[in-house]
Amino acid sequence: MRDQPAAPLVSVSGLQKSYGALKVLKGIDLTMKPGERLVVIGPSGGGKSTLLRVMMGLETINGGSVTLAGKPYIRAGATPARTVIDIAVRRSIGMVFQHYTLFPHLNVMQNLILAPCKVRGENKVKASERAAALLTRFGLGEKLTAYPSQLSGGQKQRVAIARALMLDPRLMLFDEVTSALDPELVGEVEQVILQLAKQDMPMMIVTHDMWFAKNIASRVLFCAGGVIVEDGPPEQVLGSPKEERTRDFIDRVFHIRQ
Amino acid sequence: MDSLDFTAVLRFRDALLQGLLTTLELTLICIVLGCAIGFAVGLARTSTNLPLRNLSSVYVEFFRGTPVLIQLFWIFFCLPLLLGIELSNFASGVIALTLYMGAITSETFRASLKSIGREQFDACVALGLPRWAQITSVVLPQALLRAIPTLLSNCVSLFKESALVSAVGMADLMFIGSNISNNTARPVEVLTVVALIYFVIAFPLTRAVTVIERRILQKLAV
Numbered sequence: 001m002r003d004q005p006a007a008p009l010v011s012v013s014g015l016q017k018s019y020g021a022l023k024v025l026k027g028i029d030l031t032m033k034p035g036e037r038l039v040v041i042g043p044s045g046g047g048k049s050t051l052l053r054v055m056m057g058l059e060t061i062n063g064g065s066v067t068l069a070g071k072p073y074i075r076a077g078a079t080p081a082r083t084v085i086d087i088a089v090r091r092s093i094g095m096v097f098q099h100y101t102l103f104p105h106l107n108v109m110q111n112l113i114l115a116p117c118k119v120r121g122e123n124k125v126k127a128s129e130r131a132a133a134l135l136t137r138f139g140l141g142e143k144l145t146a147y148p149s150q151l152s153g154g155q156k157q158r159v160a161i162a163r164a165l166m167l168d169p170r171l172m173l174f175d176e177v178t179s180a181l182d183p184e185l186v187g188e189v190e191q192v193i194l195q196l197a198k199q200d201m202p203m204m205i206v207t208h209d210m211w212f213a214k215n216i217a218s219r220v221l222f223c224a225g226g227v228i229v230e231d232g233p234p235e236q237v238l239g240s241p242k243e244e245r246t247r248d249f250i251d252r253v254f255h256i257r258q
Numbered sequence: 259m260d261s262l263d264f265t266a267v268l269r270f271r272d273a274l275l276q277g278l279l280t281t282l283e284l285t286l287i288c289i290v291l292g293c294a295i296g297f298a299v300g301l302a303r304t305s306t307n308l309p310l311r312n313l314s315s316v317y318v319e320f321f322r323g324t325p326v327l328i329q330l331f332w333i334f335f336c337l338p339l340l341l342g343i344e345l346s347n348f349a350s351g352v353i354a355l356t357l358y359m360g361a362i363t364s365e366t367f368r369a370s371l372k373s374i375g376r377e378q379f380d381a382c383v384a385l386g387l388p389r390w391a392q393i394t395s396v397v398l399p400q401a402l403l404r405a406i407p408t409l410l411s412n413c414v415s416l417f418k419e420s421a422l423v424s425a426v427g428m429a430d431l432m433f434i435g436s437n438i439s440n441n442t443a444r445p446v447e448v449l450t451v452v453a454l455i456y457f458v459i460a461f462p463l464t465r466a467v468t469v470i471e472r473r474i475l476q477k478l479a480v
Contacts, residue, residue: 053380056383057383058380058383087386090386091386094384095384097381097384099377101377101378101381103381103396103400104400104477105400105477114385114387114391114395114396115385115386115387118387118388119385119386119391149476163385164384164385167385167386
């Protein structure tokens with residue numbers, strides 16, 4: 001058994017998503033193995049963030065399905081409004097957003113333990129101990145009782161990552177998590193994600209930061225116009241892309257960075 | 259007219275105090291019940307369910323668009339006919355003012371619910387929070403915090419509007435005040451004192467609104 005290729009952690013098939021007449025995802029097929037770190041790059045409006053949002057179960061879809069560890073948890077219905085989402089499966093996915101989305105009326109600790117206590121009925125004391133350990137690991141040991149409004153952007157985003165990890169996700173989705181940060185705060189957030197990568201946390205990352213993409217990806221997808229244009233190891237897609245559209249994009253992005 | 263004489267007021271201070279207690283009791287009951295209705299209706303008005311949204315809009319617009327005094331009379335005189343039961347003055351007062359408070363606070367809650375960003379709901383979904391936990395732990399506390407300044411103003415209005423229940427014979431501060439003023443022929447003194455009592459309670463509340471508003475905004479600035 002051990003010699004057989006690992007069963008896919010995620011498989012997306014024929015995924016279609018429209019906003020009115022606008023087709024944002026035009027039939028995406030994708031499989032992801034356990035332990036893989038997929039970085040999705042591409043121009044704005046190309047469907048990267050939408051793909052992540054669909055996988056998190058935040059959007060209705062027009063066609064296709066998404067499966068996690070063999071369980072189909074998102075399936076298109078007769079109409080987008082009838083999209084079937086299995087909430088129990090969805091709970092094993094964590095997501096971090098561009099704009100932190102911390103709960104402003106709760107302090108850092110309360111932000112972390114809310115879901116474990118409400119979703120899993122975890123004991124408050126136990127959850128708090130786990131939260132404190134996690135926050136200390138992320139360099140936030142002194143911010144347990146701070147409110148989100150008292151934190152910097154980088155600190156908020158680290159709290160948001162810790163909050164998602166409290167539910168022991170099997171897959172983490174990062175949607176442009178450093179895009180709203182001041183440049184000097186990007187590093188501290190990326191370090192935390194790199195830490196997770198070292199522990200083999202499967203993740204999918206949408207980013208515009210090519211340095212980060214290169215450092216963290218085990219595989220890179222170039223997504224444009226609602227389809228996956230190129231899919232391969234980082235050296236290929238970022239270094240010597242096969243597709244012309246990818247090459248154009250990479251050239252432009254690196255040109256802007258220089 | 260001879261000079262002002264406040265001894266009449268002093269003589270009836272116990273009665274006035276009794277009236278004030280009735281007013282406060284009525285106001286507090288209607289604040290609690292009205293806010294509960296207001297929050298539910300506020301949620302209904304932001305719901306995706308069209309019949310629910312329309313029904314709640316009709317309720318709110320009716321109660322916001324008609325004089326409270328007429329609502330009060332309507333409930334006092336018509337409701338017993340419709341329901342076939344006798345309502346006490348106090349019960350009619352509570353029903354009328356609660357429905358009125360529900361209508362105006364639902365607008366307050368609706369505005370505060372709208373100010374909660376869509377991203378907060380995304381976060382709830384991503385964390386797998388069940389629907390009831392979303393409402394009780396995320397939506398309600400934030401809506402309440404944001405609504406508090408306006409709710410306080412709503413409460414002050416209700417406290418003053420409650421004087422209308424004297425019209426259906428409920429022995430509140432206003433009713434007792436006008437009775438004393440009729441019986442002593444000292445309307446200026448008595449009504450001035452009654453107005454002062456209302457003012458002494460309402461003024462600190464309106465002042466508090468400003469302070470509380472600033473603190474809440476500081477806390478919620480993300």
